[in-house]
Amino acid sequence: MYSLTELGWRPFFQQQLSLEDYDHGFAQRVLAVHRQHIDVISEAGTARIAMPHHWLKLAEDERPTVGDWLWGERLLERLSLLQRIAAGTEPKPQLLAANVDTLLIMMSCNHDFNIARLRRYLVLANDAGVMPVIVLSKADLVANADDYVSQAQIAAPNVPVVALNGLASDASSALNDWLTPGQTLAMLGSSGVGKSTLLNTLLGNAVQETGGIREDDSKGRHTTTSRLMQPLQNGSWMIDTPGMRELRLGSVDVTVGFEEIAQLMQQCQFNNCHHDGDKGCAVEAAIADGRLSSHDWQQFRKLEREAMYAQETEWEKRARFKKFSHVVQEAVAQRKEKLGK
Numbered sequence: 001m002y003s004l005t006e007l008g009w010r011p012f013f014q015q016q017l018s019l020e021d022y023d024h025g026f027a028q029r030v031l032a033v034h035r036q037h038i039d040v041i042s043e044a045g046t047a048r049i050a051m052p053h054h055w056l057k058l059a060e061d062e063r064p065t066v067g068d069w070l071w072g073e074r075l076l077e078r079l080s081l082l083q084r085i086a087a088g089t090e091p092k093p094q095l096l097a098a099n100v101d102t103l104l105i106m107m108s109c110n111h112d113f114n115i116a117r118l119r120r121y122l123v124l125a126n127d128a129g130v131m132p133v134i135v136l137s138k139a140d141l142v143a144n145a146d147d148y149v150s151q152a153q154i155a156a157p158n159v160p161v162v163a164l165n166g167l168a169s170d171a172s173s174a175l176n177d178w179l180t181p182g183q184t185l186a187m188l189g190s191s192g193v194g195k196s197t198l199l200n201t202l203l204g205n206a207v208q209e210t211g212g213i214r215e216d217d218s219k220g221r222h223t224t225t226s227r228l229m230q231p232l233q234n235g236s237w238m239i240d241t242p243g244m245r246e247l248r249l250g251s252v253d254v255t256v257g258f259e260e261i262a263q264l265m266q267q268c269q270f271n272n273c274h275h276d277g278d279k280g281c282a283v284e285a286a287i288a289d290g291r292l293s294s295h296d297w298q299q300f301r302k303l304e305r306e307a308m309y310a311q312e313t314e315w316e317k318r319a320r321f322k323k324f325s326h327v328v329q330e331a332v333a334q335r336k337e338k339l340g341k
Contacts, residue, residue, distance in 0.1 A: 004043060008099065008184050008237060013069050013076050025072030030064050030098075031229045038064060065095035066227040066239055067184060080129040082186060097186045097227060097239045102178045103130045106189030106198070108138040109148045109163070115155050116299050119258065121188060122156055123303065130186075132159050133178060137194035139163040157259075166198035172234070175202075181235030188241055199240050202232050258300045264292065 007029050028040040028047075037050050052073050055063055061083065062075070069076040082096040082103065105121040107113050118134065125132035134152050139145035145163040152161045164174045178185060179202070187195045229239045261283065265273070269280020277284075286292035 001043060001045060002041065002231075005182055006235060007041060007043075008101075008182050009069070010079065012079055016076050017071065021071060025074070028070045029229075030066055030068040030070065032227065033063075033065060040070065060093050060095060063095070065098050066229050067098040067100060067186075069099065082124065082128045082130060082188075084124065096188070096241055097229075099184060100128070100130050100186045100239065101183045102185045103128070103132050104135045104175075104178075104185055104187045105132055106135045106137055106187055106193045106195055107148075107152075108193045109136055109142040109145050110138060112190055112193055113148055113151070115151065117190075118152065118155055119299065120303070122159065124188075131178075132156075133175075134159055134161045135175075135187075135198070136161065136163040137166050137198065140165040140168070164198075166194040166201055169201070171198060171201045179232060179234050179236045183236045184229070184239065185236060186239040186241065191242075195240055199230075199238060202238060203230065204233050258296065260292065261297065261300050 004027055007027075009027060013027070026042060026044075028042040030038055031041050031046065032039040035051075037048050039046065039048050041047075055073075061081070064070060064075055065081075068078065078098045080100050081098050082100060083093050084096065085093065103121075103125045105118065105125070107118060113136070122132055134156060136145065136148050136152065139148075142148070149161050149163050152159075160177075162174050164171045172179060187199065189195055227239060227241050229237050232238055264282045264286050265275070267282035268275070268278070269282075270278065273281050273283075275281050275283045283292065283297065287294050287297060
């Protein structure tokens with residue numbers, strides 16, 4: 001049995017309850033979400049409960065997800081929420097985990113290591129209000145893992161970076177600062193980076209199936225197919241997630257991981273500088289004299305456009321699509337006219 005404190009209960013959740021609430025329920029934390037039911041844990045133990053019908057009618061971000069706290073059928077306000085935009089043409093939120101204290105951003109010391117993707121994860125963590133820790137796995141398979149550590153530290157100077165071998169029995173000691181009783185951690189990363197391998201080591205047994213790596217491109221196979229919160233030996237909790245081939249961001253602050261660019265933008269002569277031929281643009285000046293990489297600037301602009309698209313209203317999306325359709329129609333008409341001549 002676990003106490004509420006051991007399950008991650010905080011005064012923040014206690015403050016949401018009234019004296020009347022105590023007569024009509026008790027605290028339960030969500031371990032896993034399935035199509036028709038959810039698995040929960042409380043001071044009384046674990047249970048599987050049917051998904052109330054009215055929950056299925058709620059918006060995605062109003063439904064329970066892994067890590068949430070419930071009081072009866074009431075979803076308590078969250079301390080943090082990790083979410084992304086689901087794949088597909090319709091930009092809908094997809095919840096990953098709630099009430100997470102630390103996010104382990106996992107990349108391996110091989111072809112998987114990607115600074116652009118790392119920055120996306122950092123933006124995600126910042127938007128969720130979760131502390132990020134960069135974990136570089138498979139450090140034992142490269143000649144010098146310090147090279148990968150240095151690159152990660154340059155991209156994220158204020159974020160802890162840990163290089164480890166997920167199979168080693170001492171892997172947990174490298175994460176001791178964050179693996180404390182009652183703390184909730186989540187792991188995010190591409191397929192094959194070693195999330196399940198590291199989790200098995202932290203659990204002390206092979207609960208999670210592990211998959212191999214394709215040698216030609218270091219890409220792995222999906223082994224985790226659902227999100228599940230599990231207790232670790234030291235009293236903390238870990239939420240493992242399926243490997244991500246794509247991480248689409250919503251309406252977020254994209255300056256995280258681009259601190260240098262954020263500082264330059266503040267130095268522009270005009271507050272409404274578009275950084276595209278504007279007079280006194282500090283960003284363009286930095287690119288011109290080599291202080292700022294044009295590649296980093298293009299990465300930033302890409303994330304910026306993605307965030308702007310995510311926060312568009314439905315009316316704005318329809319207007320943009322209508323304008324684009326008009327341009328396409330004009331181009332097709334001109335081409336037909338030209339071919340007709």
